[in-house]
Amino acid sequence: MRNKIRQFYFLLLIILLVGLNIIWEGFKIKKIYLISSNNKVSGLSVFNGTNLLFLNSEKIINLILAKNIYLKNVKLTKKFPGVLFLELTWRQPVARLMSYDKPLFIDAEGFPAENNTSVDTFPQIYLSSVTLSGKTPDWRLLKAISLINELHKGDLFLSRVNFVDNNSEINVLIDDSVEVLLPYNFDPLSTGASLQTIISRFRIEGKFISKIDFRFEKPLVILKNE
Numbered sequence: 001m002r003n004k005i006r007q008f009y010f011l012l013l014i015i016l017l018v019g020l021n022i023i024w025e026g027f028k029i030k031k032i033y034l035i036s037s038n039n040k041v042s043g044l045s046v047f048n049g050t051n052l053l054f055l056n057s058e059k060i061i062n063l064i065l066a067k068n069i070y071l072k073n074v075k076l077t078k079k080f081p082g083v084l085f086l087e088l089t090w091r092q093p094v095a096r097l098m099s100y101d102k103p104l105f106i107d108a109e110g111f112p113a114e115n116n117t118s119v120d121t122f123p124q125i126y127l128s129s130v131t132l133s134g135k136t137p138d139w140r141l142l143k144a145i146s147l148i149n150e151l152h153k154g155d156l157f158l159s160r161v162n163f164v165d166n167n168s169e170i171n172v173l174i175d176d177s178v179e180v181l182l183p184y185n186f187d188p189l190s191t192g193a194s195l196q197t198i199i200s201r202f203r204i205e206g207k208f209i210s211k212i213d214f215r216f217e218k219p220l221v222i223l224k225n226e
Helices: 003-024 057-067 139-155 188-205
Strands: 031-035 072-079 083-090 092-096 102-108 124-126 158-164 170-175 179-182 211-212 220-223
Touching: 057 072, 092 139, 124 139, 139 158, 139 188, 179 188, 188 211, 188 220
Parallel strands: 031 083, 092 124, 124 158, 179 211
Antiparallel strands: 072 083, 092 102, 158 170, 170 179, 211 220
């Protein structure tokens, strides 16, 4: 009687192991469809031999993001029994950071971005030092990018932003012709709107601005040849 019970449990164990093996092999990732504008993606080897049933999506997404600094977002979709869709969103450059020896581009959120084109007419941001690691971008980058976006609404191109730490002021060049002086605590939204109004008004009058100084209570406008 005992032998029969042992045989029964042994057979049950064999069936269970075979069943688990069938499930494991049946739900292994066999195909990965990559939806991306850039095929140079690091960290995809993590999917080798991975079972779709036990895939931790959040952990995998964080791992891929950590291994690809220019990657903004990863959308992971499972299609059983063994297909995975990866949709990748890459950071797009809006400015060039000039604090490094090699070109370093920044996206609209202040994080590193890769320039995959031959075009390099981005606004230049000068900082004496900046830390780009971590989840919080440098506040100066955010201010500069916000001003870039505000001026763009008025068809003005911000050519250069230079943060001068010694006297806490910012030197800005617009359309390669108008120099603007700003305090560190300037508000990009109101300053951008003021610049659009001032420059537009003087251009309509046929006058050319040399410098605008926002370090005073009211902006000081200096015209060329004055």
